[in-house]
Amino acid sequence: MEIKFCKRCLYSSDHPLGVIINDEGICSGCKIHEEKDFLDWNKRFEKLEKIVKPYRSKKGENYDCIVPVTGANDSYFIVHIVKNKLGLNPLLVSYNKYFNTPLGIKNLANLRIQFNCDILYQNVNPISVKRITRKTLRKYGNIYWPILAGHTVFPVQTAVKFKIPLIIWGAHQGLEQVGMFSHTHEVEMTRRYRKDHDLFNKEANEIISVEDDLKEKDIWQYYYPNDKDLRLNNVRGIYLGNYIRWDPKAQHEEMIEKFGYLTSSFTRTFDCYDYVDCYNYMNLHDILKLYKHGYSKVTDHASREIRFGRITREEGLNLVRKFEKAEPQYLNFFQEWLGIESKALIFLMDQFRNLKYWKKIEPRKWIFNGWSKLNSEKNSYNEKSNSFSFINNNNFKYKEKKDGYITIGKGWP
Numbered sequence: 001m002e003i004k005f006c007k008r009c010l011y012s013s014d015h016p017l018g019v020i021i022n023d024e025g026i027c028s029g030c031k032i033h034e035e036k037d038f039l040d041w042n043k044r045f046e047k048l049e050k051i052v053k054p055y056r057s058k059k060g061e062n063y064d065c066i067v068p069v070t071g072a073n074d075s076y077f078i079v080h081i082v083k084n085k086l087g088l089n090p091l092l093v094s095y096n097k098y099f100n101t102p103l104g105i106k107n108l109a110n111l112r113i114q115f116n117c118d119i120l121y122q123n124v125n126p127i128s129v130k131r132i133t134r135k136t137l138r139k140y141g142n143i144y145w146p147i148l149a150g151h152t153v154f155p156v157q158t159a160v161k162f163k164i165p166l167i168i169w170g171a172h173q174g175l176e177q178v179g180m181f182s183h184t185h186e187v188e189m190t191r192r193y194r195k196d197h198d199l200f201n202k203e204a205n206e207i208i209s210v211e212d213d214l215k216e217k218d219i220w221q222y223y224y225p226n227d228k229d230l231r232l233n234n235v236r237g238i239y240l241g242n243y244i245r246w247d248p249k250a251q252h253e254e255m256i257e258k259f260g261y262l263t264s265s266f267t268r269t270f271d272c273y274d275y276v277d278c279y280n281y282m283n284l285h286d287i288l289k290l291y292k293h294g295y296s297k298v299t300d301h302a303s304r305e306i307r308f309g310r311i312t313r314e315e316g317l318n319l320v321r322k323f324e325k326a327e328p329q330y331l332n333f334f335q336e337w338l339g340i341e342s343k344a345l346i347f348l349m350d351q352f353r354n355l356k357y358w359k360k361i362e363p364r365k366w367i368f369n370g371w372s373k374l375n376s377e378k379n380s381y382n383e384k385s386n387s388f389s390f391i392n393n394n395n396f397k398y399k400e401k402k403d404g405y406i407t408i409g410k411g412w413p
Contacts, residue, residue: 005375006030009303010316012371016293017178017197032179033307039183041245048243052086055166063091065166068155069111069119070094071104071277074170074248076255079115081240082168090168092119093158095150097278098129098337100406103394104277107262114259122154128218130338135212140200141292141352143334144285145207148198149222152189156235160225165234171241171248173197177300189237191224247308248273253391262394267326269298270319272390279405283328288349290324294357294370298323310388320372333404 004013006027011019020028056064067082067090069075082090094108112119129146136145155167169189174180174197181187195203204222208214225235240246252273255261263272266282274297275281282297290296302316311319335345346364353360357370 003371003374005371008313009306010295010299010313010320010371010375011178011303012295012374014294014371015178017174017180019178028179029177029303030179030307032175032182035183036245036247039245041243044183044243048238048240049086051238052088052166052168056088060089062162063118063164064088065090065168066155066159066164067092067117067168068094068151069108070097070151071100071106071108071111072273072275073277074251076107076111076114076259076261077251078168078170078240079111079117080255080259081244083115083117090117091158091162091164092117093155094119094121095147095154096121096123096407097147097150098126098405098407099147099278099280099334101277101279102406103262103264105406107277110260110262120158122150122221124150124221125218128221131212131214131218132207133338134340135207135214137338137348139207140202141288141349142200142285143280143288145199145202146222149204152194152198153222153224156189156225156230156237159235160229160233163233165236167235167237169237169239171246172239175239176241176246176304183242186242187239189239194224248304249308249310249390256391256393263390263392264394265392267329268296268323269301270323270390271298271301272392274301276394279330279333283330284334287328288352290370291349291353291358294354295320295372296324299371305388315388317372317375324370324372325368337405 004021004025006012006019006021006029007025008030009027011027011029013019013021022028022031052065065082065088067079069079069092079090079092082088092112111117124146132146133143136142159165159167167189172181172187174193175183175187195201203224204219208216208219229235249271252261252263256263261273262276264276265272266275268282268286286296298320302311302319305311306313306316331342331345334340335342350364350366353366357368359367359369361367
């Protein structure tokens with residue numbers, strides 16, 4: 001089937017989350033993005049206030065809600081809205097991804113201090129995490145399954161355990177990227193969406209097989225609570241992006257100014273704000289995405305900026321072409337942590353190159369024919385333009401022979 005590209009952004013009909021391109025050549029993500037400019041966001045925020053009002057602890061004997069956080073992404077903005085705008089008393093929860101950068105640890109510590117919130121950390125046994133990572137890398141070409149599984153299930157487990165029914169998330173990925181829903185649908189977090197999209201259709205019990213050493217004791221902490229417990233505790237997870245005009249660039253820059261959020265440049269994207277807490281997301285994880293799907297995170301970032309009108313489609317495409325094939329950094333950290341040789345890692349990664357986008361011409365040499373190559377636009381981006389910039393107020397480029405992942409709580413790298 002021929003791949004079709006949106007005439008407005010850089011997404012194609014091959015998007016793994018599913019994109020619909022209409023007769024005018026505009027994708028569903030761009031059409032839903034238009035809602036940001038005509039919905040009455042004051043009224044939508046008033047609706048949000050009504051939704052959270054019943055969850056306030058009347059006697060102050062419990063937290064009002066749960067907020068999942070990391071040392072990056074939209075965590076500062078979410079907690080700012082919850083604490084300072086909605087006046088709620090949240091319990092923050094954070095899953096330890098083990099690929100932590102010093103910058104991410106600083107951001108997470110500063111977040112707790114700036115907003116004066118209690119926080120719970122989940123540190124799954126690192127031996128089990130490594131076993132799971134070996135399995136998901138070998139079987140699915142994915143090193144991030146345990147991180148996504150932990151980040152999406154620990155808040156729900158905590159809600160059941162401490163009887164705090166309301167979980168407040170940021171934006172819904174499917175809505176923001178591909179227009180899977182309208183903002184007015186007010187979709188909430190579900191077990192089904194988590195499995196289908198966050199976990200690549202693989203629940204924890206489904207990654208155990210007779211061919212490896214994974215056991216029940218390794219994966220039980222990733223189990224989603226059963227429906228009975230969810231109903232008894234009336235657990236629900238709402239997305240702030242349905243009630244607030246979501247703009248990650250503007251929100252991060254507000255958090256930089258008000259609360260000292262730390263940022264850093266990357267070699268594989270122009271966005272300095274996302275994923276500064278992780279050595280691998282914008283490196284090994286992102287290059288695997290390019291191998292499997294023919295595009296990488298810089299395409300997501302560029303499409304977002306095109307929709308907000310901060311760059312043109314042509315400028316966005318040139319940015320993608322500039323960044324997407326940059327060599328991933330810090331692979332030696334991952335190899336040492338997982339106990340895998342460099343050649344073995346390269347071999348495993350190559351098994352997941354999608355032959356729709358890659359052609360092997362000789363051993364360890366490939367020709368790329370992904371989304372950016374299939375697009376017909378010419379390069380026209382002016383790098384000297386001052387109308388489009390991201391703030392880099394820090395850096396996590398370290399001496400790779402001496403540094404490594406930063407561990408929090410119990411365990412070791």
